[in-house]
Amino acid sequence: MFVVPTRKILLLTSALALAAGPAVAQQLGNPPGPGPVAPSTGVQPATPSGSQTTGAAPASGVNAVPTADFVKKVAISDMFEIQSSQLAREKADREGRDFANKMIQAHTKTSNELKAMVQGGKIQAEVPTGLDQEHAQKLERLRGLSGDAFEDAYAEIQVQAHKDAVALFTAYAQNGDNPELKQWASKTLPELKQHLDMADDLD
Numbered sequence: 001m002f003v004v005p006t007r008k009i010l011l012l013t014s015a016l017a018l019a020a021g022p023a024v025a026q027q028l029g030n031p032p033g034p035g036p037v038a039p040s041t042g043v044q045p046a047t048p049s050g051s052q053t054t055g056a057a058p059a060s061g062v063n064a065v066p067t068a069d070f071v072k073k074v075a076i077s078d079m080f081e082i083q084s085s086q087l088a089r090e091k092a093d094r095e096g097r098d099f100a101n102k103m104i105q106a107h108t109k110t111s112n113e114l115k116a117m118v119q120g121g122k123i124q125a126e127v128p129t130g131l132d133q134e135h136a137q138k139l140e141r142l143r144g145l146s147g148d149a150f151e152d153a154y155a156e157i158q159v160q161a162h163k164d165a166v167a168l169f170t171a172y173a174q175n176g177d178n179p180e181l182k183q184w185a186s187k188t189l190p191e192l193k194q195h196l197d198m199a200d201d202l203d
Contacts, residue, residue, distance in 0.1 A: 155202035
């Protein structure tokens, strides 16, 4: 009887196991090992469209206001505040008259400051000398009212006018293109917010 040495049996068994390894692994459904790793190029993955970072975003999403438009709107707003408040000094109750006096004083001041900057050549813009049609119509409406009707209309107009002014000055203070005028808008803004709070109290 021929007996195969134990050492040879072990060597044959090991060789067969190594040769059959990949096939056995495939039959058992084992996932293949990781493929070769591509060398890094140092380039970051592309950012999806619409999500790229471009630096500081416009503050509060506020649109920029051209300097000429800002000057025009501020000048008209000041004239309207002064003229409507002059009517209120004649037609409103004591609370309304007190508010009107403060508006005349404050808006005369800002009007003079704006004109000085333009006349000094620091701002390239024209200052209008009269109201536009929208504000002229509002003023005419106030002239035709008296008593409670006038006071209600004046308070309503003052609230809306100062909401518009706060929005306008905020926009220019954040995105205006004239540095000196931006600084002036930023400096004036807190007072306009106070005026808005005072106007709200008139209701």
